[in-house]
Amino acid sequence: MLNQNEESEIFVEKEQLSKTPVTPDEFDEKNKDKKEKRKGVFKSEWLNKFNFLKEYKPDKSQVTCMACNSPFNVHYGGKTDVVQHSKNK
Numbered sequence: 628m629l630n631q632n633e634e635s636e637i638f639v640e641k642e643q644l645s646k647t648p649v650t651p652d653e654f655d656e657k658n659k660d661k662k663e664k665r666k667g668v669f670k671s672e673w674l675n676k677f678n679f680l681k682e683y684k685p686d687k688s689q690v691t692c693m694a695c696n697s698p699f700n701v702h703y704g705g706k707t708d709v710v711q712h713s714k715n716k
Contacts, residue, residue: 667688667701667702667703667704667705667708668687668688668701668705669682669683669687669688669689669690669701670705670706673690673706673709677709677713679692679693679694679713680692680693680709681693683698686698688700688701688702689701689702690709692712699712
């Protein structure tokens with residue numbers, strides 16, 4: 628059995644090992660994949676179900692509602708955002 632000093636030394640060593648420095652480029656590279664996966668984008672299959680939609684060319688994370696003639700964001704919820712917009716307008 629380890630005494631309290633030995634346990635704390637081991638804990639400190641493990642803590643120091645887990646905090647390896649990361650360069651900004653490495654950080655950006657790791658987080659780039661996560662950000663790209665989460666971003667909601669327009670899907671052409673939505674046109675079949677929602678006849679009021681039109682693709683918004685300048686930004687794939689937005690669609691245009693032909694009923695109210697305004698672009699809205701599908702970045703966070705994707706198809707859920709489209710359903711929510713159709714209920715509100």
